[in-house]
Ligand SMILES: Nc1ncnc2c1ncn2[C@@H]1O[C@H](COP(=O)(O)OP(=O)(O)OP(=O)(O)O)[C@@H](O)[C@H]1O
């Protein structure tokens with residue numbers, strides 16, 4: 001897979017009147033194309049700063065970065081980029097239709113294409129009925145929806161979404177999750193900043209965790225999340241077998257006439273299954289339980305105090 | 306090039322801002338009050354009315370120019386709408402040019418409305434088409450463009466309130482630069498001399514754009530003078546825009 005975003009020792013220091021903030025510290029990162037990349041970190045970790053640099057809103061104090069092989073600052077790369085800002089502040093004097101049409105013109109789309117895409121996008125984010133409403137009369141969640149729509153007007157290959165679902169209702173959140181997966185299914189890359197770890201866990205392929213401007217974790221979600229425990233459901237265990245199993249397991253309980261055996265270490269699994277079979281029982285299922293992203297997040301953050 | 310859509314959107318924004326309507330209405334009242342002069346002073350010439358009307362258009366035009374100029378870029382930065390725009394393939398220079406064009410159009414549109422109203426009133430009073438007044442108004446238009454450009458430039462560096470004050474000062478000082486050589490010769494401290502000289506050589510002489518007395522008194526004005534003044538004005542406006550592009554290019558929009 002090709003690398004679509006690459007940063008090299010990216011650093012940013014903000015100099016304000018009373019202090020200097022190191023918002024990014026030597027960030028070296030690669031994002032593969034075609035994935036949903038979850039960019040995580042506590043408030044003030046430097047997520048928005050990273051996006052601001054990648055989109056050339058601010059200059060890095062040190063380091064370099066490339067998007068689709070073009071060094072940042074090259075306006076051409078933006079032809080194929082979509083961006084939804086953290087705070088959905090948009091032109092309040094335009095209606096949602098005019099707003100999308102305006103950006104369509106910025107991308108030099110012809111009239112028919114603009115009309116088709118505007119219609120399709122408004123439908124997709126559920127704002128069809130509001131097409132003639134001025135954005136100044138939009139609720140925050142509606143602004144986030146139109147923000148997502150404008151990010152897709154140019155059918156981008158890479159979409160930056162900075163906290164795209166924070167103000168959405170549960171229905172909206174599910175819709176947007178589905179939408180993000182749909183974008184990925186079209187072979188596109190999504191760079192997704194969020195605090196809502198359950199959302200990230202549901203849709204992201206790859207995550208990076210940032211803390212105080214430093215990268216503290218990065219990798220595919222399924223490799224990062226360790227197996228926490230394994231649940232074995234078994235039948236027909238006599239007391240002798242149970243006793244042997246109890247030595248290996250963390251917990252054994254009877255559930256609806258079956259036995260639920262929880263083991264913590266993966267290496268104990270073969271011997272457990274062996275004991276069950278030798279004792280004349282049989283096992284119905286083996287289910288590994290992974291730690292949640294939330295657990296990983298907290299253990300990483302605490303490790304790096 | 307993305308200048309035109311940005312300009313149009315800015316223009317639309319101004320048109321949807323109520324403040325401009327207030328100014329337009331106020332303008333009409335002022336121009337109409339010029340008519341009042343005519344009726345009050347029965348023996349007075351129509352001249353006074355034209356004087357007052359043209360002067361009112363300059364003052365109101367300047368207010369609109371400075372308001373839209375200082376507002377156009379600073380509003381975009383303060384409200385962070387600039388992020389969504391710069392994430393698209395828009396060069397910073399295109400952004401500044403679009404914003405200048407939008408604010409310029411707003412200002413000229415406003416002047417055009419005042420002009421139409423004014424010309425109709427004069428036409429009624431004089432019972433003839435007063436197109437000769439356009440000579441003065443065209444130069445006012447160019448002067449307003451200088452002020453738009455300067456206001457934009459100030460607003461790339463200072464907050465809007467301060468930019469407004471600077472732009473107003475530019476307007477006032479620009480009309481008295483003729484006096485500066487005298488001030489330089491009479492200045493007591495070297496500091497005053499230097500500052501007055503800088504102002505004299507750097508600031509545009511806005512008095513060049515004031516042909517109102519000549520026009521109202523029907524004096525002949527060579528076309529070449531008008532053309533030269535227009536070029537002079539456009540040059541100054543262009544300097545303001547180029548400087549703004551320079552500042553905006555180096556800016557962080559966090
Ligand atoms: N314009 C600025 N001037 C000074 N400091 C800034 C500026 N923008 C951000 N910072 C600082 O940089 C650090 C990183 O901020 P950033 O906005 O990138 O965090 P974030 O990870 O996006 O946080 P959040 O989850 O709250 O959005 C913070 O300490 C913040 O105070």
Ligand SMILES: [Mg+2]
Nearest residue numbers: 047048049086
């Ligand atoms: Mg942020």
